[in-house]
Amino acid sequence: MARPKIALIGAGQIGGTLAHLAALKELGDVVLFDITDGIPQGKALDIAESGPSEGFDAAMTGTTDYADIAGADVCIVTAGVPRKPGMSRDDLLGINLKVMKSVGEGIRDNAPDAFVICITNPLDAMVWALQQFSGLPANKVCGMAGVLDSARFRHFLSVEFDVSMKDVTAFVLGGHGDTMVPLTRYSTVAGIPLPDLVDMGWTTQEKLDAIVQRTRDGGAEIVGLLKTGSAFYAPATSAIEMAESYLKDQKRVLPCAAQCNGEFGLKDMYVGVPTVIGAGGIEKVIDIKLGKDEQVMFDKSVDAVKGLMTACKGIDDTLV
Numbered sequence: 001m002a003r004p005k006i007a008l009i010g011a012g013q014i015g016g017t018l019a020h021l022a023a024l025k026e027l028g029d030v031v032l033f034d035i036t037d038g039i040p041q042g043k044a045l046d047i048a049e050s051g052p053s054e055g056f057d058a059a060m061t062g063t064t065d066y067a068d069i070a071g072a073d074v075c076i077v078t079a080g081v082p083r084k085p086g087m088s089r090d091d092l093l094g095i096n097l098k099v100m101k102s103v104g105e106g107i108r109d110n111a112p113d114a115f116v117i118c119i120t121n122p123l124d125a126m127v128w129a130l131q132q133f134s135g136l137p138a139n140k141v142c143g144m145a146g147v148l149d150s151a152r153f154r155h156f157l158s159v160e161f162d163v164s165m166k167d168v169t170a171f172v173l174g175g176h177g178d179t180m181v182p183l184t185r186y187s188t189v190a191g192i193p194l195p196d197l198v199d200m201g202w203t204t205q206e207k208l209d210a211i212v213q214r215t216r217d218g219g220a221e222i223v224g225l226l227k228t229g230s231a232f233y234a235p236a237t238s239a240i241e242m243a244e245s246y247l248k249d250q251k252r253v254l255p256c257a258a259q260c261n262g263e264f265g266l267k268d269m270y271v272g273v274p275t276v277i278g279a280g281g282i283e284k285v286i287d288i289k290l291g292k293d294e295q296v297m298f299d300k301s302v303d304a305v306k307g308l309m310t311a312c313k314g315i316d317d318t319l320v
């Protein structure tokens with residue numbers, strides 16, 4: 001059987017890391033696409049040359065021609081611009097929306113059967129627009145944010161509790177922005193919910209609140225340190241986790257930006273929700289019950305995403 005084909009649209013910081021990880025995990029043959037000639041070809045060759053030492057079997061090609069992504073099983077989209085210190089994700093909307101249009105059309109014309117994972121910011125609005133521009137079914141187009149935000153939360157919690165990250169689970173829902181909703185009640189250490197751990201004296205409510213806020217600011221913290229761009233190692237790892245679940249039909253339960261069709265009382269919009277990812281793409285949106293305070297935070301986050309969708313419609317009147 002032929003190896004799966006993974007197309008990476010955008011060969012920048014995240015794109016290059018995605019290619020390297022896909023090769024190391026032998027998820028399939030990789031095509032790196034970018035509009036800047038030389039970058040995708042150079043990164044593809046560099047990664048291919050690490051193959052003999054690593055011992056992976058995966059073909060790597062770089063291209064500026066959409067025809068080369070033909071028949072891709074998975075497309076991961078990072079095309080666009082990242083933020084710089086002082087910028088919010090929302091400041092990227094105008095420029096990245098135009099990029100989503102060309103990327104959507106490129107995928108529509110060359111890889112209409114692919115499972116598409118969008119990473120470009122502002123995430124929830126960009127994946128919503130990308131789905132419309134590509135015309136692919138909504139269950140085959142999703143956005144990566146919740147896996148990353150939850151991973152950041154899990155990392156901070158594991159340091160606070162001095163336990164293995166493997167035993168910390170966490171859920172972060174809502175839009176990928178300042179209004180994201182880390183759900184402490186659904187986050188656990190080996191099944192023990194965080195509020196119980198506060199009662200047990202493992203941490204204080206103040207410390208937990210600070211960790212929740214640090215999770216919300218996790219992207220900005222890295223932008224502030226790097227100064228020239230945004231995070232790329234953990235974002236790439238998170239998207240690879242989602243791609244692997246699709247390619248291997250693992251049916252992982254992962255939070256991601258998915259189209260809601262009645263779940264959480266929402267329709268025709270993308271926002272971070274718990275999902276099941278398998279061979280059918282987004283096979284299920286898990287409609288969990290939110291507490292009163294959680295619902296208030298989630299609604300605020302949904303409103304922020306709706307505001308961005310309205311701004312997109314003001315720029316491109318083909319969006320509905």
Ligand code: A3D
Pocket residue numbers: 009010011012013014015033034035036039078079080081082083092096099102103119120121123144145148176229230231232235
């Ligand atoms: P960067 O290293 O600048 O790479 C972006 C690449 O896109 C560059 O190589 C560009 O040449 C290329 N590009 C620009 N326009 C096009 C186009 N029309 N078609 C194809 N390629 C194009 O950025 P990055 O890899 O660090 O980040 C990529 C995106 O991911 C940005 O929008 C970030 O804001 C976003 N991001 C999202 C998260 C989430 O958790 C959702 C995390 C980190 C970064």
